[in-house]
Amino acid sequence: MLFVNLESFDSQDYARLQEAVTFLKTTDLTTTPLGRSHQDGERFYMQTLEYDTEPIENFDFEIHHHRLDLHYIVSGEERIDVAPNTNYVALNPCNTDRDLQYVQRPAVFNQVLLHQDDFVLIGMHEPHRTNGVISTPTHVRKVVLKLGR
Numbered sequence: 001m002l003f004v005n006l007e008s009f010d011s012q013d014y015a016r017l018q019e020a021v022t023f024l025k026t027t028d029l030t031t032t033p034l035g036r037s038h039q040d041g042e043r044f045y046m047q048t049l050e051y052d053t054e055p056i057e058n059f060d061f062e063i064h065h066h067r068l069d070l071h072y073i074v075s076g077e078e079r080i081d082v083a084p085n086t087n088y089v090a091l092n093p094c095n096t097d098r099d100l101q102y103v104q105r106p107a108v109f110n111q112v113l114l115h116q117d118d119f120v121l122i123g124m125h126e127p128h129r130t131n132g133v134i135s136t137p138t139h140v141r142k143v144v145l146k147l148g149r
Contacts, residue, residue: 004123005084013068013123016044016147020070024119029074029143042066047144053078056132060102061109063088063125067099068147071130072119076140079132083109086125099146103127 023038023046032038032048039045056079063086071080083106094101106127112120113134122128131140 005086008084008086008123008125010123012149014121016068016149017070017121020044020145020147023145024072024143029072030141032143043148045146047146049140049142049144051131051140053131053133053138053140056081056129059129059131060091061088061105061127061129063101063103063127064099064122064146065094065101065124066148068124069122069128070119070145070147071114071122072143072145073114073116074141074143075116076138076142077113077115077134078130078138078140078142079134080112080114080120080122080128080130081109081132082112082120082122083127084123086123086127088125088127 032046034048034050036045036047085106085108088103088106091102091104114120
């Protein structure tokens with residue numbers, strides 16, 4: 001499943017998806033170290049995260065200007081909200097070191113419920129917030145592949 005808004009879709013942004021899926025299938029993600037790893041210059045890196053989910057309203061929407069986010073659930077489950085409309089209102093300047101900018105809550109967004117072995121690919125400039133509880137708080141192990149061009 002690929003869910004995007006046609007106006008913001010750039011097929012070049014998704015050219016590296018097959019490489020990312022191959023990485024997910026051939027890497028033991030239960031043993032990767034927490035934090036950033038598997039860096040390949042500006043093209044690619046992985047963040048391994050572990051946390052307990054919380055009410056999604058506790059989190060702000062964010063965007064990235066230079067990388068796609070592929071969120072893959074190794075264990076647990078979480079809700080992610082994503083707005084395919086890239087017309088956002090910035091709340092702060094972009095943190096260029098982290099390629100991270102917080103934005104106002106979009107008027108319209110979609111709820112994506114991810115369970116073990118599910119992933120969602122979030123495009124550049126697409127507002128999203130993560131770590132949301134689905135029914136009861138759950139411990140999550142997740143990897144986020146940061147895909148540059």
